[in-house]
Amino acid sequence: MWTPVSDAHLxxxxxxxxxxxxxxxxxxxxxxxxxxxxxxxxxxxxGLCYLKTSRYPEAFTAATRAIALDAASDYNHRLLSLVYExxxxxxxxxxxxxxxxxxxxxFGFGYSLLGRILFNKxxxxxxxxxxxxxxxxxxxxxxxxNLQARIFVRLGKPEAATxxxxxxxxxxxxxxxxxxxxGIALGETGxxxxxxxxxxxxxxxxxxxxxxxxxxxxxxxxxxxxxxxxMQVSANLLKAKVSEKWLLxxxxxxxxxxxxxxxxxxxxxxxxxxxxxxxxxFIVSFHAEAGKLLQKNEKAQPGMLGGLFFLAACFYGAxxxxxxxxxxxxxxxxxxxSVPLVTLFYMKSQESLRNAFAFISYLIIAAMLYLIxxxxxxxxxxxxxxxxxxLYIFNFLLIGYCWFRKQL
Numbered sequence: 509m510w511t512p513v514s515d516a517h518l519x520x521x522x523x524x525x526x527x528x529x530x531x532x533x534x535x536x537x538x539x540x541x542x543x544x545x546x547x548x549x550x551x552x553x554x555g556l557c558y559l560k561t562s563r564y565p566e567a568f569t570a571a572t573r574a575i576a577l578d579a580a581s582d583y584n585h586r587l588l589s590l591v592y593e594x595x596x597x598x599x600x601x602x603x604x605x606x607x608x609x610x611x612x613x614x615f616g617f618g619y620s621l622l623g624r625i626l627f628n629k630x631x632x633x634x635x636x637x638x639x640x641x642x643x644x645x646x647x648x649x650x651x652x653x654n655l656q657a658r659i660f661v662r663l664g665k666p667e668a669a670t671x672x673x674x675x676x677x678x679x680x681x682x683x684x685x686x687x688x689x690x691g692i693a694l695g696e697t698g699x700x701x702x703x704x705x706x707x708x709x710x711x712x713x714x715x716x717x718x719x720x721x722x723x724x725x726x727x728x729x730x731x732x733x734x735x736x737x738x739m740q741v742s743a744n745l746l747k748a749k750v751s752e753k754w755l756l757x758x759x760x761x762x763x764x765x766x767x768x769x770x771x772x773x774x775x776x777x778x779x780x781x782x783x784x785x786x787x788x789x790f791i792v793s794f795h796a797e798a799g800k801l802l803q804k805n806e807k808a809q810p811g812m813l814g815g816l817f818f819l820a821a822c823f824y825g826a827x828x829x830x831x832x833x834x835x836x837x838x839x840x841x842x843x844x845x846s847v848p849l850v851t852l853f854y855m856k857s858q859e860s861l862r863n864a865f866a867f868i869s870y871l872i873i874a875a876m877l878y879l880i881x882x883x884x885x886x887x888x889x890x891x892x893x894x895x896x897x898x899l900y901i902f903n904f905l906l907i908g909y910c911w912f913r914k915q916l
Contacts, residue, residue, distance in 0.1 A: 517543075521553055528716050530557045548577035552584050559591055567591045582611035586621060593625060601625050616642045616649035623655050632659055650676050654689040661693040669693055684713035688720045691727070700727045721801050728798040729788045738784040786813050816846035 517539040524533035534557045540550040555570030571588040578584060585608035592601035605622040612618060619642025626635035636659045642652040657672035673693070676686045691706035707724035710717060729735050790810035792798040820842035827835030 518547075518550060518553070521550075525553065525556065525560075528560070530560050533557050546577055548574045548581065548584065551577065552581070552587055555587050555591070559587070559594065562594075564591055564595050568595075580611060582608040582615065582618065585611065586618060589621060589625070593621075593628075598625055598629050602629070614645050616646040616652055618642070619645075620649065620651035620655050623652070623659075627655065627659060627662075632662055635659055636663075648679055650680055650683055650686060654686055658689060658693050658696070661696050666697065682713055684710040684717055684720065687713065688717070688723065691720070691723060695723070695727055695730065700730045703727045725792070725798055725801040728792055728795060728801075729785075732788065732791075735784060735788050786810055813846060816842060820846065 517536045521533045521536035521540065524530075524536060534554065537550050537554040537557065540547055541554065544550065551570050552574035555567045555574060558564070558567035558570055568588070568591050571584060571591055574581070574584040575588060585604050589601045589604035589608060592598070592604060602622065602625050605618065605625055609615075609618045609622060619638050623635045623639040623642070626632075626638060636656065639652045639656045639659065642649055643656070646652070653672050653676045657669040657676070660666070660669035660672065673686065673690045676683065677690075680686065687706045687710040691703040691710065694700070694703035694706065704724060704727045707720050707727060710720035711724060714720070730739075786809045789802055789806045793802055793807060793810075820839045823835050823839035823842060826832070827839060
């Protein structure tokens with residue numbers, strides 16, 4: 509039921525959202541929904557608060573509730589698309605964005621949102637077509653121009669991209685979003701030094717814009733050759749399909765038959781690909797500028813990971829010195845569990861959950877190799893079977909923990 513009081517709270521919430529005062533806006537919106545639980549706008553704006561504060565399950569609930577109350581609102585469907593996008597569920601994000609456009613085909617942000625989703629799915633020509641359609645409705649839409657420029661960069665047309673950004677910045681030189689996108693485009697061409705300048709300007713214009721801060725931190729790290737190399741390896745490992753993982757297993761087995769030293773090398777490479785980001789968080793923490801961009805959990809991760817590695821080294825050392833195979837296996841297990849434990853301990857998003865699952869799947873491959881060694885070559889590898897079994901048990905426990913965290 510509408511009342512002047514609830515309407516006043518709603519307007520105040522809008523103003524607070526505009527000024528990025530999300531906690532206060534949330535309080536006002538709870539007041540609105542206490543007075544009128546069926547207010548679709550209240551649910552939608554509350555979902556936006558949750559989205560801006562990275563509470564994606566709550567944002568999804570609020571968005572779906574808003575749609576249930578007003579399915580004809582294009583805003584509600586765009587909000588749902590944004591939630592799916594943040595959770596990296598791009599197929600559902602695309603569906604919601606396309607439906608929002610059918611409800612309001614003349615609104616530019618709908619096209620930039622859909623274009624961005626298609627861009628992230630690497631469907632560049634489709635993304636460009638969508639963005640061009642949006643610019644037909646509004647030739648000066650800054651977000652569409654920015655995305656069009658990024659697409660041009662990815663398609664190998666840097667001159668066209670430069671012209672787009674020049675136009676966008678001429679229209680609105682104080683637009684932190686444009687400066688961020690310019691920095692992203694420069695990063696995609698490998699020009700991290702200049703990308704940093706644009707990200708810094710974006711942060712200066714909007715000190716609360718987390719995306720620019722994250723890209724600024726990443727650009728500092730990407731200036732290291734070793735970091736760039738390992739991040740590429742990591743990206744390939746995490747994106748691998750199940751069939752590709754089995755092919756990797758077969759390849760590891762065949763190479764191991766030639767050189768038994770390859771299995772430890774495989775595990776070391778796997779760890780390098782996944783803890784390098786934590787390692788470089790530790791390195792940039794000493795940087796006067798980049799160190800300030802690290803979040804609290806990113807500052808704590810290196811210490812936790814280092815402690816687990818030290819514990820693994822102690823088991824290895826004790827096992828080698830005392831010639832106790834059980835301690836050597838415990839060192840293997842601790843080394844295998846260190847990265848997923850750190851990832852899960854600080855897990856805050858669906859993306860980190862998927863990364864944890866990807867890492868665990870590779871550890872299960874390693875566990876299978878140990879089981880095979882223990883079964884077929886018991887004399888040469890007297891403790892491999894126990895190591896593999898233990899890795900299996902611990903990894904399935906981690907999968908259960910992932911599932912539990914996902915339900916929270």
